Amino acid sequence: MTSRPVRVGLQLQPQHAGYQSIRRTAAEAEELGADILFNWDHFFPLNGEPDGLHFECWTMLAAWAESTSRVEIGALVACNSYRNPDLLADMARTVDHISDGRLILGIGSGWFERDYAEYGFEFGTAGGRLDDLATALPRIESRWGKLNPPPTRKIPVLIGGGGEKKTLRLVAKHADIWHSFSDPETLEHKLGVLARHCADIGRDPAEIEVSVVGNPDTRDRMYELGARLFTVHTSGPEHDLSDLRDLLAWRDKLNA
Structure with a gap:
């Protein structure tokens, strides 16, 4: 069993709200004690009004880098298809x-076809996008x-997805x-697959932090796994942080 402490992330989805509201919510999440503040890398809302308010990922992350002081920041997740890998690294x-x-x-390798179609990226196939990600990561x-x-440090790499042959x-x-x-049953199976991939290259799977959705119905079992x-x-127009507050209280009890 891993001895890592529990950490809590908030995905502040950059949709259906003006930026000032997003900025205030980011500040509140940091003040409440979130460990990580995520956005996402899309060009249109993923739910609600499909042509609603929406902002770009990386310019927002740069702004958060200035407007926050403690919380880690990142995309959950950046789409490999949208940028040259060397540019993304820079x-x-x-x-x-x-x-x-x-x-x-x-x-991650990308999946939302509207982003690709409207911004002029080649959508291709799921397998092809994963192959592109495999080429991009070493670059x-x-x-x-x-x-x-x-x-300033070895930048932590978070990879999202559960494909057993390529992604893991x-x-x-x-x-x-x-x-x-x-879900917990699937996670248990995929952790076994990941452990076998790690064994193939001589890596200790305990080096990899396991990240999941903080669902109150499953989080205790996910923790056991x-x-x-x-x-x-949370998403606009009203940013509700009640789930974050609940998850932070659960984290603090476990880490005490």
Whole structure:
């Protein structure tokens, strides 16, 4: 069983609210004690009014780097398809410096077809997008080694997704954090798959922090299975932080 402390994330979804409201909510989440503040990397709302208010991921992360002081920040998750990997590495390094070493690079292969169609990216196939991610991750790591100045720390890489043949192999090789949307039964199975991928390359799976949705009905079982990062979300127009407050109280009890 992992000895990691429980951490709590808030995904502050950049939809259906003006930026000043998003900024105030980010500040409140940090004051309440959230460990990580996430947004997401899309160009349109994922629920509610499909053409509602929406803001871009990485410019927002740079703003959060200046407007917050303690909480870690990142995307849950950045889409590999939308940026050249070397550029993404440079963007991440820059936000890492702006934030004094608080950036997490969350990354995935992409899935929301409207983003691709309207912004002119090739959608292709799920398998092809995962192959592109496999090519991108070593380029990102290589670019970090060439940048001047280098990142302030080894930037943690969070990979989202649960595909057993490709995604979990990439998690084993590259990730510091693995984010899963699984239910407990599925998570238990996929942790076994991940452990086998780690064994194949000689990595201790305990090095990888397991990240899940902070559902009150499943979080105790997820904790038993080894999950240590639990994230809830809020969206505009009214940013309700009651789920975050509840999750923080649960975290503090477990970490006491």
